[in-house]
Amino acid sequence: MFQSDTKNPGFYNPDDMKEAFDRYFEKSGQSQPDNTEDYVKIAYDSLCFSFKYYIEKLEQLSGKILDTFHVIGGGSQSDYLNQRIATICRKEVISEPVEGATLGNIMIQGIAMGYIKDIQEGREMVGNSYPGNTTSRAKKVS
Numbered sequence: 001m002f003q004s005d006t007k008n009p010g011f012y013n014p015d016d017m018k019e020a021f022d023r024y025f026e027k028s029g030q031s032q033p034d035n036t037e038d039y040v041k042i043a044y045d046s047l048c049f050s051f052k053y054y055i056e057k058l059e060q061l062s063g064k065i066l067d068t069f070h071v072i073g074g075g076s077q078s079d080y081l082n083q084r085i086a087t088i089c090r091k092e093v094i095s096e097p098v099e100g101a102t103l104g105n106i107m108i109q110g111i112a113m114g115y116i117k118d119i120q121e122g123r124e125m126v127g128n129s130y131p132g133n134t135t136s137r138a139k140k141v142s
Helices: 017-027 036-062 079-089 100-112 119-129
Strands: 068-071 092-095 136-138
Touching: 017 036, 036 079, 068 079, 079 092, 100 119
Parallel strands: 068 092
Antiparallel strands: 092 136
């Protein structure tokens, strides 16, 4: 099984992601994958295992179990990624709007400027005004 470290600076916006993976595999003593599909699987699985690690840390620190994982931004459009997150993290995954980060930023600015009363009102506004707020769900695999 191939592994990559999502915190490795070589993966932060490289000109050529495949070359970045190849350099990482060479430095870590791993062979290179045979095909493009394997590179994609390694990239997605590495992200998912990173998510799992940090979810488990949050659960330990908070003493609460998180049942659901919300995905926003470009990754939310990938049913494959959403299902891999659900499978690896054993959480339900809800795919939110690609524009989720922007909507959240606007909501926080509206609160800061006094146009929106509080976070609850902001969430209600976004939920009521964005068509198709939840685009897909991936079920956890036990």
